[in-house]
Amino acid sequence: MSTSTSAPPARRRLRAPSFTVQILLALVVGVLLGWWALAIGETPAGEPNGLTVALETIGSTFVSLLRATVPPLVFTAIVASIANLRGVANAARLAGQTLVWFAITAAASVAIGIGLGLVMRPGVNTSVGADAAAEPGRTGSWLDFLGGLVPGNFLGLESSVSVAEDGGVSSSLSFNVLQILVMALVVGLAALKVGKKAEPFLSVNRSLLAIIQKVLWWIIRLAPLGTLGLIGRAIATYGWDSLAPLGTFAGAVYLGLALVLVVVYPLVLRTNGLSVTRFYRGAWPAIQLGFVSRSSIGTLPLTQRVVERNLGVPSSYASFAVPLGSTTKMDGCASIYPALAAIFVAQFFGLELAVTDYLLIAFVSVVGSAATAGLTGAIVMLTLTLSTLGLPLEGVGLLLAIDPILDMGRTATNVAGQALVPTVVAKREGILHVEQYNSPQAAQLFVDDEELAAEDPEQVSGRPEEAEVPART
Numbered sequence: 001m002s003t004s005t006s007a008p009p010a011r012r013r014l015r016a017p018s019f020t021v022q023i024l025l026a027l028v029v030g031v032l033l034g035w036w037a038l039a040i041g042e043t044p045a046g047e048p049n050g051l052t053v054a055l056e057t058i059g060s061t062f063v064s065l066l067r068a069t070v071p072p073l074v075f076t077a078i079v080a081s082i083a084n085l086r087g088v089a090n091a092a093r094l095a096g097q098t099l100v101w102f103a104i105t106a107a108a109s110v111a112i113g114i115g116l117g118l119v120m121r122p123g124v125n126t127s128v129g130a131d132a133a134a135e136p137g138r139t140g141s142w143l144d145f146l147g148g149l150v151p152g153n154f155l156g157l158e159s160s161v162s163v164a165e166d167g168g169v170s171s172s173l174s175f176n177v178l179q180i181l182v183m184a185l186v187v188g189l190a191a192l193k194v195g196k197k198a199e200p201f202l203s204v205n206r207s208l209l210a211i212i213q214k215v216l217w218w219i220i221r222l223a224p225l226g227t228l229g230l231i232g233r234a235i236a237t238y239g240w241d242s243l244a245p246l247g248t249f250a251g252a253v254y255l256g257l258a259l260v261l262v263v264v265y266p267l268v269l270r271t272n273g274l275s276v277t278r279f280y281r282g283a284w285p286a287i288q289l290g291f292v293s294r295s296s297i298g299t300l301p302l303t304q305r306v307v308e309r310n311l312g313v314p315s316s317y318a319s320f321a322v323p324l325g326s327t328t329k330m331d332g333c334a335s336i337y338p339a340l341a342a343i344f345v346a347q348f349f350g351l352e353l354a355v356t357d358y359l360l361i362a363f364v365s366v367v368g369s370a371a372t373a374g375l376t377g378a379i380v381m382l383t384l385t386l387s388t389l390g391l392p393l394e395g396v397g398l399l400l401a402i403d404p405i406l407d408m409g410r411t412a413t414n415v416a417g418q419a420l421v422p423t424v425v426a427k428r429e430g431i432l433h434v435e436q437y438n439s440p441q442a443a444q445l446f447v448d449d450e451e452l453a454a455e456d457p458e459q460v461s462g463r464p465e466e467a468e469v470p471a472r473t
Contacts, residue, residue: 123347
C-alpha cells in the first residue's frame with residue numbers, strides 16, 4: 001500500500017503597496033501629525049515640542065542624505081556620459097537644445113506671471129503694513145554667474161563659519177552643483193583627449209558611479225518616511241496665519257504655478273508627441289519630493305532617477321541636463337515668482353511700470369537664473385529683478401513671512417520643468433526610449449535592477465542607461 005503526500009501550498013508573499021500609494025499615505029499621515037504638533041504648540045520655554053522636533057529631524061535627515069550623494073553622483077555620471085558620447089559635436093547640440101527649451105518654457109512662465117500681476121493687482125489688494133518692509137540680508141547680481149561658474153576648488157566645496165550668541169563657533173561645508181558640473185565636463189573632455197591612458201580612470205569612474213547609484217537606491221527607498229517628516233514639519237512650523245494679509249499675492253503665485261503645470265507643460269508635451277499623463281505619472285515622485293522638501297538640489301538625485309528610469313531619457317544625456325537644470329531651470333522661483341513679486345512691490349509703493357520695465361522683467365526672468373546659478377533661493381532672484389528695475393529692495397521684507405509656503409509650490413514646478421526639458425529634447429533628438437516612457441515604470445522606481453532583471457531581463461538590458469546616444473549628422 002502506497003501513500004501519497006501533497007506538497008503544502010506555497011505561501012503567497014505579501015507585496016508592499018506601490019510607491020505612489022506609499023507616498024500618498026505618507027502625505028496623509030504627515031499632515032495629521034503636523035496638525036497634531038501644531039495643536040500641541042510650543043513648550044513653556046518657547047521651544048518646539050517633541051513631535052515637531054521629531055518631524056523636522058526625519059525630514060531634514062532624509063534631505064541631507066540625498067544631498068550627500070549629489071557631488072559624487074553629478075561628477076561621476078557626467079564623466080561617464082562624456083566617455084559614452086565620444087562626440088563633442090553631438091553633446092554640444094544637446095546642450096544647445098537644452099538651453100533653448102529652458103528659455104522657451106521660462107518665457108511662457110514669466111508671461112503668465114506678468115499677466116496675473118496686472119489682472120489680480122496683488123500689491124493693491126493687500127493688508128500687509130509698510131512696517132514689514134525690510135532689505136534682505138542677501139542679494140543677487142549679474143556678476144554672480146562668474147562666481148558660480150568658476151570652481152573655487154576641485155570639488156566645488158564652500159566652507160562657512162558662524163558665531164553663535166553664546167560665543168560658540170561652528171563651521172559647515174556646502175557645494176555648488178554648477179561648479180561640480182564644470183569640473184566634471186573638463187575632466188571628462190580631458191580623459192577623451194588623453195585616450196588609452198585614461199581608460200583605467202574611466203573604468204574606476206564607472207565602478208564608482210555604480211556604487212553611488214546603489215547607495216542612492218537605498219536612500220530613495222526612505223522617500224515615504226522623508227515625505228512624512230517634511231510635510232509634517234511644514235504644517236507645524238510655517239507661518240500659515242500670515243497668508244491672510246497676502247492672500248491675493250499667494251493666490252496669484254499658486255494660480256500661475258498651476259497654469260504652468262496644467263497648460264504650458266502639457267502643451268509642450270503634446271506638441272512633441274508625448275503623453276501628458278505618462279509624463280506626470282513618471283515625474284510625480286520627484287515633483288512631490290520637491291514640494292515637501294523645498295530643495296531642487298536635494299531632489300536632484302531622485303529627479304535624475306525618474307528622468308532615466310520612468311521617462312526613458314538616456315543617462316548619458318540626463319546626467320548632464322538634470323544637474324544643469326537644478327541650478328538654472330527654475331520656472332517657479334526664477335520666472336513666475338520674481339515677475340509677480342516685482343509687480344507687487346511696484347504697486348505697493350505706488351510706482352508705475354512702463355512697457356520697457358515689463359520687458360526687463362521678462363529678460364531677467366529668462367536669463368537671470370543663470371546669473372544667480374551659484375546662489376540659492378528665490379529671494380536672490382527677486383533682489384536681482386528689483387535692483388535691475390530700480391525698485392526698492394525693502395519690498396522683499398513684505399513677502400518673507402509667507403515665502404516658505406510659496407516655496408513649496410515653486411520648487412515642485414521647478415522640478416517638473418527640470419524633468420520636462422530633458423524628456424522633450426531627447427524626444428526631438430530621437431534618443432528617447434519611447435517604450436520606456438510609455439511603460440508603467442513609476443511602480444518600479446524602487447525595484448532594484450537585480451530584482452527587475454529577474455522578473456524581466458529585457459526590461460533592464462534595454463534600459464536607456466546602457467544605450468549610447470547615437471551621433472547625428
